[in-house]
Amino acid sequence: MAAIExxxxxxxxxxxxIEDEEIHSSVSSHVHNSHHTQxxxxxRNVLLASEIGPxxxxxxxxxxxxxxxxYPPIHQCHNGHTxxxxxxxxxxxxxxxxxxxxxxxxxLALEKVAESLDLPCKYYSLGCPEIFPYYSKVKHEALCNLRxxxxxxxxxxxxxxxxxxxxxxxLRDDHKVDMHTGCxxxxxxxxxxxREVENATWMLTVFHCFGQYFCLHFEAFQLGMAxxxxxxxxxxxxxxxxxxxxxxxxxxxNGRKLVWExxxxxxxxxxxxxxxxxxxxxxxxNMALFFSGGDRKELKLRVTGRIWKEQQNPEAxxxxxxxxx
Numbered sequence: 001m002a003a004i005e006x007x008x009x010x011x012x013x014x015x016x017x018i019e020d021e022e023i024h025s026s027v028s029s030h031v032h033n034s035h036h037t038q039x040x041x042x043x044r045n046v047l048l049a050s051e052i053g054p055x056x057x058x059x060x061x062x063x064x065x066x067x068x069x070x071y072p073p074i075h076q077c078h079n080g081h082t083x084x085x086x087x088x089x090x091x092x093x094x095x096x097x098x099x100x101x102x103x104x105x106x107x108l109a110l111e112k113v114a115e116s117l118d119l120p121c122k123y124y125s126l127g128c129p130e131i132f133p134y135y136s137k138v139k140h141e142a143l144c145n146l147r148x149x150x151x152x153x154x155x156x157x158x159x160x161x162x163x164x165x166x167x168x169x170x171l172r173d174d175h176k177v178d179m180h181t182g183c184x185x186x187x188x189x190x191x192x193x194x195r196e197v198e199n200a201t202w203m204l205t206v207f208h209c210f211g212q213y214f215c216l217h218f219e220a221f222q223l224g225m226a227x228x229x230x231x232x233x234x235x236x237x238x239x240x241x242x243x244x245x246x247x248x249x250x251x252x253x254n255g256r257k258l259v260w261e262x263x264x265x266x267x268x269x270x271x272x273x274x275x276x277x278x279x280x281x282x283x284x285x286n287m288a289l290f291f292s293g294g295d296r297k298e299l300k301l302r303v304t305g306r307i308w309k310e311q312q313n314p315e316a317x318x319x320x321x322x323x324x325x
Contacts (some may be wrong), residue, residue: 077108154271183209184306191299221259232280249281249305253291
């Protein structure tokens with residue numbers, strides 16, 4: 001997304017019967033001990049994280065260039081220094097340790113050592129009890145339910161990761177996002193020169209309801225050749241938990257309205273992935289300005305919505321802020 005012009009916006013939030021309050025935000029820019037391992041006649045050796053020292057087998061399997069674990073083919077130079085196949089192409093066929101020419105020598109002995117090991121998931125310290133053959137470990141870690149979440153903030157390339165409580169504190173303290181308790185919302189997004197800005201992201205809003213956290217996104221971008229606005233909700237948790245909830249978004253004026261209903265996407269899916277899949281309320285700019293009223297030269301788009309548990313009847317939900325959390 002292109003750089004975003006900074007301008008104050010106005011969000012009017014009506015939360016579950018509480019009187020509207022003015023919320024002013026900004027459009028954001030796109031933030032070991034030595035251990036000897038004996039290889040026995042048993043089919044596998046199980047090495048737990050607490051048992052592997054800095055000079056142990058795991059260091060032998062660590063690429064000296066990228067520090068990631070090495071997988072076949074594992075390459076070595078004439079002096080026995082090893083590195084992974086990905087980094088071999090980066091070092092211009094020169095050993096990064098001794099600067100000798102690498103050639104095409106495979107370290108078959110180290111590959112066989114790796115095949116003999118069972119290792120714990122790297123999220124062992126976060127509670128994952130799983131142990132895998134060496135070559136299956138990375139595949140599991142990419143999908144491990146206990147892996148940290150990426151920061152859901154959309155206005156910058158934030159690299160912070162952590163569990164949900166940590167990210168909630170990070171969003172509040174570092175990104176200064178709007179934090180609200182309640183299952184319904186009523187926001188007004190304002191932009192004084194909407195026809196001059198094709199890519200913009202408004203301040204993220206985080207809602208706490210039903211004991212969970214949800215992120216409300218709103219932004220402008222180009223959909224093909226058409227300038228559009230899009231609002232969508234993401235769930236701060238895994239996809240299987242997100243399916244327990246539904247939400248609706250509505251915009252309208254002058255006797256007309258647009259309504260979106262769907263399931264919030266997990267923050268495991270990046271903000272860009274959700275946006276590019278158009279999984280939310282998409283409004284063409286001319287329609288958004290029509291809903292804004294006046295001379296249609298300023299965006300003043302009111303977006304209302306609500307969140308409910310899927311097993312409940314959404315028409316019957318009565319949500320009191322103090323009871324939603």
